Amino acid sequence: MRVLAGPQRANSQTICPAKRQAPTAHFPFVELRLLAVTTAIICSAVGTALAGEFAAPTAAPAGFRAPTDAPVIDGQVQLTGGPELLSVAGPAMAPTGRGAPAMPITGPSFEQLLDRIDQQDRVIAELQQRLDAAPPAAGVPAWPASSSAANSAYGTSNGTNWAATGEPTCGTPKPPTVYAPLVGDADNGKCPPCGEEKKLKKQHVVTHYVGYDKGFVIKPFNSKEYPFDMKINGRIQFRYNGFARNEETWTDNAGVTREIRNRSDFDIERARLILSGTALDERSTYYLQLDGDTDGSDMVDFFDYWWAWKFSDLLQVQVGKRKVAACRAWLLSAFNTTLVDRSMATDFFRPDRTVGIWFVGDLTENMHYEAMVGNGYRTADMPLSQQNDKFAYAATQWIDLGDGAFGNSFDDYEMHDTPVMQLGHSFAAAQQGDTFGGIPLDESDFVRLSDGTVLDAPSALAPGTRVTDFDLYFYAIDAAFKYRGFAINGELCFRWIDNIGGNGPFPVDKLYDRGFYAQTSYYLVPETLYVAGRVSQVDGAYGNHYEYAGGVGWFLSGNRNQKLTFDVTVLDGSPLNNTTTDILVGDSGLLCRAQYQAMF
Numbered sequence: 336m337r338v339l340a341g342p343q344r345a346n347s348q349t350i351c352p353a354k355r356q357a358p359t360a361h362f363p364f365v366e367l368r369l370l371a372v373t374t375a376i377i378c379s380a381v382g383t384a385l386a387g388e389f390a391a392p393t394a395a396p397a398g399f400r401a402p403t404d405a406p407v408i409d410g411q412v413q414l415t416g417g418p419e420l421l422s423v424a425g426p427a428m429a430p431t432g433r434g435a436p437a438m439p440i441t442g443p444s445f446e447q448l449l450d451r452i453d454q455q456d457r458v459i460a461e462l463q464q465r466l467d468a469a470p471p472a473a474g475v476p477a478w479p480a481s482s483s484a485a486n487s488a489y490g491t492s493n494g495t496n497w498a499a500t501g502e503p504t505c506g507t508p509k510p511p512t513v514y515a516p517l518v519g520d521a522d523n524g525k526c527p528p529c530g531e532e533k534k535l536k537k538q539h540v541v542t543h544y545v546g547y548d549k550g551f552v553i554k555p556f557n558s559k560e561y562p563f564d565m566k567i568n569g570r571i572q573f574r575y576n577g578f579a580r581n582e583e584t585w586t587d588n589a590g591v592t593r594e595i596r597n598r599s600d601f602d603i604e605r606a607r608l609i610l611s612g613t614a615l616d617e618r619s620t621y622y623l624q625l626d627g628d629t630d631g632s633d634m635v636d637f638f639d640y641w642w643a644w645k646f647s648d649l650l651q652v653q654v655g656k657r658k659v660a661a662c663r664a665w666l667l668s669a670f671n672t673t674l675v676d677r678s679m680a681t682d683f684f685r686p687d688r689t690v691g692i693w694f695v696g697d698l699t700e701n702m703h704y705e706a707m708v709g710n711g712y713r714t715a716d717m718p719l720s721q722q723n724d725k726f727a728y729a730a731t732q733w734i735d736l737g738d739g740a741f742g743n744s745f746d747d748y749e750m751h752d753t754p755v756m757q758l759g760h761s762f763a764a765a766q767q768g769d770t771f772g773g774i775p776l777d778e779s780d781f782v783r784l785s786d787g788t789v790l791d792a793p794s795a796l797a798p799g800t801r802v803t804d805f806d807l808y809f810y811a812i813d814a815a816f817k818y819r820g821f822a823i824n825g826e827l828c829f830r831w832i833d834n835i836g837g838n839g840p841f842p843v844d845k846l847y848d849r850g851f852y853a854q855t856s857y858y859l860v861p862e863t864l865y866v867a868g869r870v871s872q873v874d875g876a877y878g879n880h881y882e883y884a885g886g887v888g889w890f891l892s893g894n895r896n897q898k899l900t901f902d903v904t905v906l907d908g909s910p911l912n913n914t915t916t917d918i919l920v921g922d923s924g925l926l927c928r929a930q931y932q933a934m935f
Contacts, residue, residue, distance in 0.1 A: 550609075550935060558617060565612040570670055572605040574930040576917040585908065585921030587788040588877055589795050595921050603629045604676075604915065604930075605669060607638070618645045622657075630914045636716055638688065643695075653693040659686035659712060660693065660705035661729040661763035663813035664826055664852065671744040671895075673822075673867045674902045675928040676916040678852035679882040680871035683783070683911045684809065684828040686763055687713035689727060698732075706730040712765035712807060713781040721777035725766040733759025733813070745824040746856045746865055746888070747817040748895060754818040761811045768804040768836075775803050782807065782832065785848050785875025787910040787920040790832070800839035805832050820858035820865070827851045848875035856888075864889050867902075873910050880908045882918075900930045 542561045546552050550568040555561035578598040586592045606627040613620050624639040641655025658666060664677055665685035677685075691709025698704055711717075712727045735741045737755035742748065767779035775791040782790040782805070789795060791802045808831040815824035832846040852871035859866060868885045886902025904918075904926040912920035917928060 553612075558613075562617045562619075563612070563614055565610060568607075568609040568611075568935060570605065570607040570609070570932070570934045571603065572670070572930055572932045574602045574604045574675065574917075574928060576600055576602060577927045578917070578922065578924060580922070580924040582908075582921075582923040585787070585923070587792075587795075588784055588786055589788055589792055590798075593921060595923065598917075602917075603627065616644075619643070620645070622655075628915075638715075641693070647696075649696045649698070651695045653695060654691075656688055656690045656715075657693065658688055659709060659727065659729045659763060660707045660731045661686055661761040661809055662811050662826070662828070663731070663733065663759050663761065666705075666731065667745070668743065670932060670934060673744070673746045673854060673856050673865075673888065674869060674884055674886050675900050675930045678854070678869055678871035678884075679880075679906070679909060679911050679916070679918055680828060680850035680852045680873050681826070682913045682916055682918070683873050684811070684830055684848075684850060686727075686729065686809070687781070688715035690714070691726075701736070702732070702734045704730065704732045711778050712763060712767075712809075714778055717777055720771075723767065723769040723776055723778055725768065727763065727765035729761070729763035731759060731761040733757055741815070741817065744895075745815055745822055745854065746867070747820050747822040747858065748862060748890075749817070750820050750858065750861050751817050752819070754816065756817075757813075757815040757824075759813045761809070761813075763807075763809040765807045767807065770803050773838075775801070779803075779805070783910055783912070783920070784846070784877040785873055785880070785910050786878035786908075787912065788877065791837075796835075796841045796843065797839065800837055800841060802835055802837040802841070804834065804836035806834045807832055820861060821855075822857075823853075823855045825851060825853035843876070846876060848873065850874060852882075862890065862893070878908070878910060880906075880910055882906055882909075896935060897933050898931070900932070901928070903927050 542557070543553050543555050543564075546554065548566070550566040552564065552566050554564045558564070576598060578596075580595045580597055582595055584592050584594055608625045610623045611621065620643045622639060622641055622643075623637075625635055626638040627633065627635045637656065639655070639657045641653045641657050643651050643653040645651040660666070662681065662685040664681040669676065689709035689711050691707050693705060693707040695705050696703070707729050708726050709729075710719075710722055710726065714722055735755065735757050737751075738753045739749075739751060739755055741755050741757045767775075767782075769776055779791050780789060784790060784795065790805070793801050796802060809829070811826055811828045813824070813826040816822065828850045830848045832848075833844075835841055835844050835846070850871065850873040852869060854867065854869040856865050856867035858864065865888050866886075867888065869882070870884075871882045873880050882904060884902050884904040886900060889899045891897040891899060906918065906922045906924060906926060909918050909920055909922040911918050917926060
């Protein structure tokens with residue numbers, strides 16, 4: 336009789352390879368190694384039994400008979416046949432049919448074999464626990480580069496030893512080329528015949544990854560080979576504006592009387608989508624900002640769009656459309672203002688955006704500059720047909736003093752442990768002129784007298800006359816200070832209108848206006864809640880007007896990404912007309928604003 340050992344093979348259902356579930360806990364090579372270790376341990380135990388290295392004799396089970404042709408050595412029946420011995424147990428019996436006496440069989444007992452298998456199971460379980468608990472070492476790949484099964488499973492084709500983090504290990508000059516299959520590309524999404532490997536018809540080289548770094552980013556694995564990346568940012572300011580007048584009308588210098596209206600409304604003041612990054616070369620960058628505004632006819636504007644080439648830290652050249660480089664509070668982002676918006680004086684004197692060329696750089700580690708030449712002082716969204724043929728020029732320079740970076744806002748969100756300061760100044764010049772049918776072009780329509788009268792309006796300076804030509808010069812000095820949650824900043828602005836010309840004699844041939852704003856803030860709760868106050872003034876030959884404002888700012892999410900701002904402003908007759916700040920010309924009364932802003 337021949338002894339058949341081992342479990343019978345169970346009936347199994349054949350599963351289509353394309354429909355098998357992917358492993359969820361371990362890489363394939365780990366399980367293959369565990370299977371190999373298990374097989375080797377069991378085979379070693381069985382081989383030991385076959386070699387007769389177990390000293391204790393065993394007895395065959397009841398009814399067991401040794402083969403009639405089994406050899407007898409020193410009175411012991413010797414069994415052969417490998418795995419058959421796994422079923423040997425109990426006292427050995429004499430072969431039946433020939434009357435041979437029962438003889439003991441040499442080998443381990445059944446209980447001994449079970450004990451040894453249990454021991455090997457415990458060793459394997461301990462090894463598995465150690466593998467599961469071990470953290471991945473820095474720079475060590477998640478699977479061996481030499482494993483063809485792993486390379487096939489994870490899409491690597493060049494065998495490069497590459498870490499799971501995407502960083503090269505020592506000695507690796509560049510990342511590998513990674514391929515990703517196109518969805519549904521194999522057999523039109525159908526399952527291949529069982530037993531056959533699913534083959535891809537196409538492969539796509541993966542060059543970039545997607546993540547978040549102060550905005551959604553698309554970045555290359557190798558920036559030198561693929562110098563293309565993009566960051567996507569979104570911003571919104573939702574605002575309530577309420578104004579209660581204490582005067583019903585105002586009269587400009589031309590003698591025109593206009594009504595002052597009470598206001599109460601909601602407004603999406605700024606809704607912006609920003610795309611920025613690198614293209615074509617690591618030194619070449621781009622910036623695109625789209626803006627929507629419900630008080631601007633719900634139109635979407637290309638606020639800024641420029642392309643730049645960086646020659647060095649000293650010089651970057653930008654071409655396109657952006658802010659005219661003058662007036663520090665204007666150059667500061669509207670999403671980093673301390674109160675709801677900029678001051679009345681800032682918006683009265685500041686320039687706007689234009690198309691031109693900018694030169695940007697660092698003179699030293701702490702000293703920075705911008706200079707530009709463009710189409711005009713304020714030509715944002717203005718067609719070329721309404722612009723003259725004279726350029727505008729502007730420059731700004733500032734220096735940061737103290738330990739640590741000053742930051743990109745005037746409140747001390749950073750809670751500086753040591754005092755920091757920022758000092759700067761700005762200059763701009765623009766020539767205005769040309770008419771179309773005797774009417775000044777829109778480019779010159781932005782200048783107002785200190786009482787709010789538009790300079791080139793009919794009879795603005797004298798009855799029956801109209802200004803068509805003038806030169807504008809602007810200069811400003813700014814300073815800011817921060818220390819342990821306390822901040823103070825301000826700017827002095829000066830404007831000269833020279834060479835005034837038009838269709839008649841004017842009482843003046845030049846104008847001089849000046850103004851300032853001063854602002855302070857203090858954090859009651861660091862990085863969360865602050866209070867602020869501000870005063871600004873516009874002073875000139877045709878009027879002197881003030882703004883007094885106070886409010887609170889509250890950051891909602893432990894960073895600057897969400898903020899609530901409330902402020903109250905007292906106006907005594909505004910020379911400014913700007914729907915963005917909700918301050919209109921002639922306003923005399925109380926302005927209340929509440930704003931929620933979010934950025935990502």
